[in-house]
Amino acid sequence: MHWSISIPQSTLRVSFKGRSDMTYSHYIPALLEVNDLSMRFGGIDALSHISFSVEPHQLVAIVGDNGAGKSTLLKILSGLLKPSSGTIAFQGKEVSFSSIREANNAGIASVFQEPQFCDNLSVSANLFLGNELKDKYGLRDDSTMFSRARVALKTLTSAVQVSRDMEGLSSGQRQTVAIARTLLSDPSLILLDEPTNSLSVMQTGEVLQYLSSLRSQGKTVLMVMHDLPDVFAVCDTIIVLRQGTVRAIHRVEETSYEEVIAEIAGVSAQSDTFHSIIDNPKVDGLIHQHRLIERSNAYEESDDNDEMIDEDS
């Protein structure tokens, strides 16, 4: 079974490929195409025949319960693991990576949790660590590194000073610097492992903002995310993994919080089990948070509409 996502302009449609009775509408070449991918660790099927494709300029969330296979998928795409079987096509070409560097050279950059930095060096020096730029005399070209570091951070709408030491930056700011570091190689696809994990509300807001700015810069981001309110706040597409298989792929505006929770848990949204999950105070709190975000988005949109009406009149 092969999932395919096609995005005619602003509308993304999900359709099954491989059935003779299906018609294909508006096929846009995928940036990434994962086909029949499996990963076996000893007797454990971490991923089992998963297929999906991702079109460019999207923020795509991979969600799923513990052990669903999210990290394994990310590690394979980033070059850290070789799959047991299946193929990956990137920008129309079949690829097979033996290292993160190989994936990087092909245009796929990854940021895993708790990125490593030298805290006693400047933000700029950390961005170029191991890849320092040299001037025509072979000397370290600090001024070019500073200005390129500034551009990378500005792309993420970050106010972090490139000349300051890494020491003392918040977790959210460190995440931003880690992303800025990947931007220096101008990747087409960025892989992130739980970019909002363990961040405060303010820091999460900062990270969600840079994710949006990445999309505006034409980047595609595929990321493992746990917090559904964050997913619904910023992502275009949700891939739900369950027990190593693709359970569903949704355009965010075409699904609901409840539907995704039911799919993650592998239960029907009508079942008693689902209601006992939803009644859990933690889940209930998350849904409440999601409703607030929805309401505030709707409010902002209505503000925008008002402004448009004002301008027109």
Ligand SMILES: Nc1ncnc2c1ncn2[C@@H]1O[C@H](COP(=O)(O)OP(=O)(O)OP(=O)(O)O)[C@@H](O)[C@H]1O
């Ligand atoms: N190196 C490994 N050796 C053996 N089993 C592994 C290995 N890595 C992952 N697994 C197993 O593969 C399955 C999927 O693991 P994975 O870490 O990809 O899930 P996940 O969805 O990222 O989970 P979590 O949200 O808990 O991080 C699990 O059953 C896990 O125990």
